[in-house]
Amino acid sequence: MRSLLFLLALGFAAAEDGSAAWLRYAPVPGASNYRSLPSAIVALNSSTSSPVFVASQELQKGVKGILGKQLSLANGTNKASSSIIVGTADAYKEAYGNFDEADELEDDGYFLSTKGKNVMIIGQNPRGALYGAFEYLSRLGQGKFSPVSYVSNPHAPIRWVNEWNNMDGSIERGYAGLSFFFRNGLVVENVTRAAEYARILASLGINGIIINNVNANATLLSTRNIDGIGRIADAMRPYGVQVGISLNFASPQTFGGLSTFDPLNPAVDAWWANITDQIYKRVPDMAGYLVKANSEGQPGPLTYNRTLADGANMFARAAKPHRGVVMFRAFVYDNHINESNWKNDRANAAVEFFKDLDGKFDENVVVQIKFGPIDFQVREPPSPLFSTLRNTSTAVELQVQPEYLGQNCHLVYLAPQWKEILEFDMRADNKGSKVKDIISGERFKRPLGGSAGVVNVGTNATWLGHHLSMSNLYAYGQLAWDPSQEPDEILQDWIRLTFGFDRHVMNTIVDMSMKSWPAYENYSGNLGIQTLTDILYTHFGPNPATQDGNGWGQWTRADGFSVGMDRTAKNGTGNAGQYAPAIAQMFENIDTTPDNLLLWFHHVNYTHPLKSGKTVIQHFYDAHYEGAATAQTFVPMWEALKGKIDDQRFNEVLFRQVFQAGHSLVWRDAISRFYHNKSGIADRHNRVDNYRYRIEAEKMTLDGYKTYAVSPFHTASGSMAIITTSNNSVGTATTTIPFSSGTYNVAVNYFDLIGGKSKYELSINNRTIGTWSGDLEDKLGHAPSIYLDGHSATRITFKDIKVNKGDTLKIVGTANGIEPAPVDYVSFLPHGIID
Structure with a gap:
């Protein structure tokens, strides 16, 4: 019966809260094929406070969880039957004699061998023995059952x-x-x-x-x-x-x-x-x-x-x-x-x-x-x-x-x-x-x-x-x-x-994760200009203007014609010259500086051509749109894993991926609009400040709401939002839907401030589409901002909403605390369209 329950456990996605991290010791497929597992664990010369004793307990727990087998624990030698032997090199030599790999061990290193009748986990010191035990369990937990024998020493002390x-x-x-x-x-x-x-x-x-x-x-x-x-x-x-x-x-x-x-x-x-x-x-x-x-x-x-x-x-x-x-x-x-x-x-x-x-x-x-x-x-x-x-x-x-x-x-x-x-x-x-x-x-x-x-x-x-x-x-x-x-x-x-081992889960998380740093770089700050966040406040949302005009030194030196730090030795700060000559020469020369560090080392015109053939400013526009577009794909990719991951972790990750998708658009729009305004150079694809699917909240009919100039201006679409006329009051914004009849994903961009949890209701022709609260400070685990800005800007989306042209759209916001139920805009997005 125990083995049957073990096998059944492989088929369930039990609820998990993440506290076990990668030490879940979950059952693995193919465990029944692992026939060479010893019957006991021998811990050599270990007190209960020693990492060797902890290693023996960890091995017992891990083997039971991964392979469904309870191993006995023993101290000292056990030469009568096969065992997992864990201990220090000195203790092993005293009990069993010398072993060839002993001289290869360095501080904290371990020798792991599963090739003989015994599994040997021998540390240079007690800590190394524990590291070897975790490595052995990691191999078992990944279904890596093939015999191995190797020494592993840490790269640095x-x-x-x-x-x-x-x-x-x-x-x-x-x-x-x-x-x-x-x-x-x-x-x-x-x-x-x-x-x-x-x-x-x-x-x-x-x-x-x-x-x-x-x-x-x-x-x-x-x-x-x-x-x-x-x-x-x-x-x-x-x-x-x-x-x-x-x-x-x-x-x-x-x-x-x-x-x-x-x-x-x-x-x-x-x-x-x-x-x-x-x-x-x-x-x-x-x-x-x-x-x-x-x-x-x-x-x-x-x-x-x-x-x-x-x-x-x-x-x-x-x-x-x-x-x-x-x-x-x-x-x-x-x-x-x-x-x-x-x-x-x-x-x-x-x-x-x-x-x-x-x-x-x-x-x-x-x-x-x-x-x-x-x-x-x-x-x-x-x-x-x-x-x-x-x-x-x-x-x-x-x-x-x-x-x-x-x-x-x-x-x-x-x-x-x-x-x-x-x-x-x-x-x-x-x-x-x-x-x-x-x-x-x-x-x-x-x-x-x-x-x-x-x-x-x-x-x-x-x-x-x-x-x-x-x-x-x-x-x-x-x-x-x-x-x-x-x-x-x-x-x-x-x-x-x-x-676990589901191939779809593996491929999806690898794809999302390996794309994530390039995507974030694209929609935050690229070409080596740094992360264009608000360095004077929370370091979370976009605010490139804060980089310059202060004493903190994270400057971009952006003006109406040019951008970037001149760090050359010839004309600039000399930072390039701090490197060894071969590296200094590469960074000193604009032609040999990699484009992804161009603005770190060189101050150039917005029209400076990159190795790709694009200008700096057009690259900015394209990269920010491409990065945000990639972030949108993470949501359906994760949604496709429903049922393959336990509900708790699935839902908690989905919440954050939805948030990221919305916030990446805030980043995209803010940075693109800032440099569009700064340079006066149009996006050749006519995307910046041209949002055909949006209805700006400030252009709706307002009752109990008033317009508000958001600062920094580029963190709000159209630079404006609406807020209730007083604290803890109710505001209503209405308009006629100008889009063709059809089915849309309806997205509302709003601001979620610390210090209040406003209530919202979205309806079409008095039919409630959705309700929500401004409570991200609880759900995100930290508080982004007390202001209407790029930190607090966020989005909620209601999918597959049937709309007729001429319908009445209404938002009712109930302010709470210092949060005045602020709204930026509403988007009606046909399927497959990114705002």
Whole structure:
């Protein structure tokens, strides 16, 4: 009966909330053909707090779920029958003797063999044994039953995640709920979810975590919170995940009672040594510290005319006796730079601040470098700092939670972007110098290095807020362990583990995901101009005007005739010259600069011809329409998977794909209209500002509604919307439908503000077509905006509505709170037509 139930389980799409991620251990087809499974699990020399013991439990759970077989657990040797043997190399040698692959193992590495009577999972250390166990279960969970025997070592020693959690329980740039580390200024008592997260991280080979925001709060260093850090470390330790914390540089003064935080002051040095000793007494295996200094208003050593190395080394001295690592962020820049100076450039800041400090950092310091020179944009070249620091250990900082790329409300699979950066050859000393080989320490013979991923998981069951966004966390871990892997292959593994083996599901999610980054780049910002979001507010919706005219340095220098940053050494900011000569020469020359980075390195006329033959401005128009069109296809592609994926995850993903489809049109229209207005150059296809299927709300007959000039103007069709005449009142907008009789998809674009949940009713000839609420702040998991703008602009669509020409269209909006039931326009779309 048990085997029958196991087989039946393969045919059901049971409800899932996403909390199991890729560790579902779901039954796999063909499991009955796997005949070589041992009958027991032997854990070698493991205490209950050891990753080896956790590995044995994980193996038991996984095998039962995947293959439907209960294996017994044993400690010590078991030579009488075939077993899954899991343990360290030293323990295996003591119990069974030497094995040939032992000398190949490096720190955290493992040997996996399924070829003999026993399955061997042997780690260089306990953590490596756990990684090997997860790898074995991953193979089983994907139905990969063929015998294998290989050693797998991590590419780099540092494989960390950064969690921007605040002490009040919020998460900066977090889109998946509240923190499960902090609440009300204190570390939480219940650390169960921290342990669950450690399990997920361990399955990826992640060995370290920074639990608090880089904009750190010094109160984390209180005695009570240090004990709380210990609780988190205790919960994560069995999974081999070492806890670290981010520090506020001014803590000796703001928290410790000193009159200074000068890193060369002996009292300050002693204060950090003392507090570090206290932390390590509670957390003996703490990973180390992360420091953001002298950036975006944060305190740092420059306050006292000390160098960044002086600051980093102060922490390094304190951490060194405990074998702690100091990750010092290279994200150092002045956010009040003067745009009127043609030579000024935020992209130059990292090299300018760090180039003269190369070799002056202590050996346990790692400079953590954002992958590009600005800030996690949709496309940037690799930071030139990677090839500048030859005598300093470095790590690449990637953003798993896409702050500038849709905030997990848009599907954007990021592994192709990361792969492009990691494989980029910086040509230092005119030798092969791929970024992946620099951060591993191999290229410049450094002892440390690796990856730091900004993840920002929260209390949402999906961990990241969007089921499909978990592919980014999975891919980050895979590439941190082995950057030679291909993004599409990583994706396929994740799909099998997360959604099963249906070929249609596989093909659909691969197609959507691999198209998602190019699509987002197309409808947000292309040709290297950056993500044209609102950099002064939420970093979510379109607002290209905010890029210029401020001190933040994410400039596009767009005027009526031209656009782009001149970063050449000859005429511009000199950023191109920060690269090694071979790369500098490529970027300096407009003819050899790739078009996808043209506006990053060159300031050109809108009519400048690209290698495609199109002008810059026409490419802008075409790309934005093409990108938005691609986003529309994700909805029917996903809808075709109904019944093949459990209802909960199917419906939750569908909601976000529908949102993305609508918001991509907001992006398309806003950017196209902005540059159409800026340049005065028409779209040769006559699409911009020519929306034949729309009825503008401000042109309808209004009762209780009034017109409202939306700012920025380009985030509303016709630059106007309607809002109710007062708070908590009712407005009505009516008009006669001018379109031919037929069946349409009727779409309403409106604005969904934080601080209110308006009610809407759409009717034709007093027949209700649909009702809805302005409650996206609940459904999206984060709050985009309190204004009518590109962040709050959204769309709802009612399908297959029969319409007669001359019918009366009516919208009734009931305002709530600060949200005045705002409406932009209504579209009547024939089937197959994109607005």
